[in-house]
Amino acid sequence: MKEDMVKLISAEGFEFVIDKKAAMVSQTIRNMLTSPGSFAETEHGEVTFPEISTTILEKICQYFYWSLQYASSMVRSWVCSPMIISSSFLEAIEWEGD
Numbered sequence: 001m002k003e004d005m006v007k008l009i010s011a012e013g014f015e016f017v018i019d020k021k022a023a024m025v026s027q028t029i030r031n032m033l034t035s036p037g038s039f040a041e042t043e044h045g046e047v048t049f050p051e052i053s054t055t056i057l058e059k060i061c062q063y064f065y066w067s068l069q070y071a072s073s074m075v076r077s078w079v080c081s082p083m084i085i086s087s088s089f090l091e092a093i094e095w096e097g098d
Helices: 027-034 040-044 054-069 081-089
Strands: 005-009 015-019 046-048
Touching: 005 027, 005 054, 015 054, 027 040, 027 046, 040 046
Parallel strands: 005 046
Antiparallel strands: 005 015
């Protein structure tokens, strides 16, 4: 896998290979991939999410790319509840008033 790509793995084991820049939209993923030390995520550029389904992780990946293209202040009305919960967990969405 290229150095500028990362692999996100869903609970069912489905692998999403996305641009590292897109994955870095999530502060949680950024921390996992850039932590000092010899963590598997840092060494292999892979992050496994045992509690996030394939369907939801796919939408999260789509959101990462969307976020790179559009301003973060735009209304995200297309986002469904499970994605909001998962993205919030990954700190990809900034909540109003926080």
